[in-house]
Amino acid sequence: AAAATAAAKGNGGGGGRAGAGDASGTRKKKGPGPLATAYLVIYNVVMTAGWLVIAVGLVRAYLAKGSYHSLYYSIEKPLKFFQTGALLEILHCAIGIVPSSVVLTSFQVMSRVFLIWAVTHSVKEVQSEDSVLLFVIAWTITEIIRYSFYTFSLLNHLPYLIKWARYTLFIVLYPMGVSGELLTIYAALPFVRQAGLYSISLPNKYNFSFDYHAFLILIMISYIPIFPQLYFHMIHQRRKILSHTEEHKKFE
Amino acid sequence: MKHYEVEILDAKTREKLCFLDKVEPHATIAEIKNLFTKPHPQWYPARQSLRLDPKGKSLKDEDILQKLPVGTTATLYFRDLGAQISWVTVFLTEYAGPLFIYLLFYFRVPFIYGHKYDFTSSRHTVVHLACICHSFHYVKRLLETLFVHRFSHGTMPLRNIFKNCTYYWGFAAWMAYYINHPLYTPPTYGAQQVKLALAIFVICQLGNFSIHMALRDLRPAGSKTRKIPYPTKNPFTWLFLLVSCPNYTYEVGSWIGFAIMTQCLPVALFSLVGFTQMTIWAKGKHRSYLKEFRDYPPLRMPIIPFLL
Numbered sequence: 001a002a003a004a005t006a007a008a009k010g011n012g013g014g015g016g017r018a019g020a021g022d023a024s025g026t027r028k029k030k031g032p033g034p035l036a037t038a039y040l041v042i043y044n045v046v047m048t049a050g051w052l053v054i055a056v057g058l059v060r061a062y063l064a065k066g067s068y069h070s071l072y073y074s075i076e077k078p079l080k081f082f083q084t085g086a087l088l089e090i091l092h093c094a095i096g097i098v099p100s101s102v103v104l105t106s107f108q109v110m111s112r113v114f115l116i117w118a119v120t121h122s123v124k125e126v127q128s129e130d131s132v133l134l135f136v137i138a139w140t141i142t143e144i145i146r147y148s149f150y151t152f153s154l155l156n157h158l159p160y161l162i163k164w165a166r167y168t169l170f171i172v173l174y175p176m177g178v179s180g181e182l183l184t185i186y187a188a189l190p191f192v193r194q195a196g197l198y199s200i201s202l203p204n205k206y207n208f209s210f211d212y213h214a215f216l217i218l219i220m221i222s223y224i225p226i227f228p229q230l231y232f233h234m235i236h237q238r239r240k241i242l243s244h245t246e247e248h249k250k251f252e
Numbered sequence: 253m254k255h256y257e258v259e260i261l262d263a264k265t266r267e268k269l270c271f272l273d274k275v276e277p278h279a280t281i282a283e284i285k286n287l288f289t290k291p292h293p294q295w296y297p298a299r300q301s302l303r304l305d306p307k308g309k310s311l312k313d314e315d316i317l318q319k320l321p322v323g324t325t326a327t328l329y330f331r332d333l334g335a336q337i338s339w340v341t342v343f344l345t346e347y348a349g350p351l352f353i354y355l356l357f358y359f360r361v362p363f364i365y366g367h368k369y370d371f372t373s374s375r376h377t378v379v380h381l382a383c384i385c386h387s388f389h390y391v392k393r394l395l396e397t398l399f400v401h402r403f404s405h406g407t408m409p410l411r412n413i414f415k416n417c418t419y420y421w422g423f424a425a426w427m428a429y430y431i432n433h434p435l436y437t438p439p440t441y442g443a444q445q446v447k448l449a450l451a452i453f454v455i456c457q458l459g460n461f462s463i464h465m466a467l468r469d470l471r472p473a474g475s476k477t478r479k480i481p482y483p484t485k486n487p488f489t490w491l492f493l494l495v496s497c498p499n500y501t502y503e504v505g506s507w508i509g510f511a512i513m514t515q516c517l518p519v520a521l522f523s524l525v526g527f528t529q530m531t532i533w534a535k536g537k538h539r540s541y542l543k544e545f546r547d548y549p550p551l552r553m554p555i556i557p558f559l560l
C-alpha cells in the first residue's frame with residue numbers, strides 16, 4: 001500500500017508525468033524519446049492487462065468457490081509475476097526514461113516485492129488468511145488505475161475519470177492495503193519464530209546474527225511514521241491536481 | 253575612489269532586505285556578509301548564501317566586489333542556508349562516539365550481554381587487539397581533526413550532525429556488539445590471519461596519516477588555496493601517482509584489514525558502505541581537479557588504481 005500511494009504521486013510505471021504529478025499539461029522537461037515512449041506504452045499496457053488478469057481471476061475463483069476465503073491460490077502466479085515485474089520501474093528511473101526518483105521508486109517496489117516473497121510466499125500458513133485478500137484487492141484496483149493512467153498520459157489522452165480515480169480511490173484503497181499488509185505480517189510472526197525462518201544466531205564463523213521475527217516487528221513499526229506522511233501527501237496532491245483541472249474546465 | 257552601493261534581496265520573495273551604501277570597491281563578499289548580519293543578526297555569515305542571480309551559484313567569501321560583473325549599484329540575492337555547525341564540532345562528535353561506545357561493549361558494561369558476563373573479559377587475544385586498533389583509529393581521527401586538517405569550509409548544515417552521528421555511532425555499536433560478544437568466534441586461520449590483517453591495518457593507517465600530512469602541507473594555514481597534490485619523499489604518498497584521493501584508498505584498506513582481523517560480517521558491511529560513500533566523494537574531487545587544472549596527471553584514477 002505504501003507503493004500504491006506513492007505510486008499515485010507519480011513514480012514507477014510509465015512516464016508521461018511531469019514534476020507535480022499533473023500529466024495533462026504542465027510539462028517542464030522534455031519527455032522520453034519516441035522509442036522510449038513506445039516501450040513505456042507497451043510496458044504499461046502489459047501491466048494493466050496483467051493486473052486485469054488478476055482481477056478477473058479473483059472474481060472467477062470467488063464465483064466458483066462460493067466464498068472469499070483462500071482466493072490467493074488462484075491468482076498466486078500472475079500476482080508474483082506482475083508484481084515482481086514492477087522491478088523494471090526502478091530501471092526506468094535509473095536510465096532516465098521516467099522522471100522519478102530511483103530511491104523512492106526502489107523503496108515502493110521493494111516493499112511490495114518483500115510482502116509477496118518474503119512474507120506471503122515464505123510463510124505458507126499465512127496464504128489462507130483473509131488479510132492477504134485485503135491487500136491483493138487494494139493493490140489490484142490501484143495498479144489497474146495507475147498503469148492505465150500512465151498509458152493514457154504517454155498517449156497524451158488522459159480521460160478525467162482515470163485521473164479522478166487515481167487521485168480519489170486511494171482514500172479507501174491505501175488504508176485497506178496497509179491493513180491487509182500489517183495483518184498478514186502479524187499473522188506470519190508465530191510461524192517465523194517457530195521455524196527460525198531467515199534467522200541466524202551466534203555462535204557462527206562470521207560473527208553475525210539476524211532475527212527475522214524482530215525484523216518483521218520493526219517493519220510493522222515503520223508503518224507508523226511512513227503511512228501518515230504518504231497518505232497526507234496524497235491528499236494534498238489530490239487537492240492541487242483535481243482543483244487545477246476544475247479551473248481549467250471552467251474556462252473552456 | 254568611488255564607492256559602491258549594494259542592495260540585498262531575498263532570492264525567493266525578492267523582498268529588499270538590506271541596503272548598504274558607501275561600500276569599498278575592494279570589499280570582499282565576507283565583509284559584505286558581516287555588514288548584512290548587523291540588521292539581521294539571526295543570519296550570521298556562515299548561514300548566508302549571496303549570489304548574483306537568485307538561482308545561480310553562491311559567491312565565494314574571497315570574491316571582490318569590483319571584480320564582479322556588477323554596476324556601481326550591485327544587487328545581490330540572499331538565501332538562508334539554515335542553521336550551521338562547524339566542521340570541527342561535527343568531526344569531534346562523530347568520532348568521539350565510536351571511541352566511547354566500542355569501549356562500553358569491550359568492557360561488557362551491564363545490560364548489553366547476559367548478567368553473568370558483566371565486566372568480564374574475552375579470552376581471545378584478537379578481541380583485545382581489535383579494541384586497540386579500533387580505539388587507535390578514532391583517536392588518530394580526533395587528533396587529526398584538531399591538529400592536522402585545514403578545512404575549506406567552516407561550517408555545514410546542522411542536520412548533518414544527526415545524520416553523521418547515527419551512521420558512525422550506529423555502526424560502531426553494531427560491530428562492537430559482535431566482536432566483544434561472549435560467543436565471538438575467532439578467525440578461521442588463527443594467528444596467521446590476524447597478523448596479516450594487522451599488517452594491512454597498520455600500513456593503511458600510516459598511509460592515511462601520510463596523505464593527510466601531505467595535503468596539509470599543500471595549503472598554508474588560514475588560506476583556501478588549492479593545488480595538485482604530488483608524491484613526496486614519504487613512500488606512502490607515492491600512491492598519488494595512481495589515485496587522486498589516496499587517503500580514501502588507505503581508509504578502505506584499513507577497514508578491510510580490520511574486517512579480516514575480526515572476521516566479522518558487520519565490519520565488512522561497514523567497510524562496503526564506507527567504500528561506496530568515499531568513492532562518490534573521490535569521484536567528485538577527481539572531477540574538480542580535472543576541471544580546475546589543465547595539466548592534471550592523466551594516469552590518476554579517483555580511488556582505486558587503474559579501476560575506479
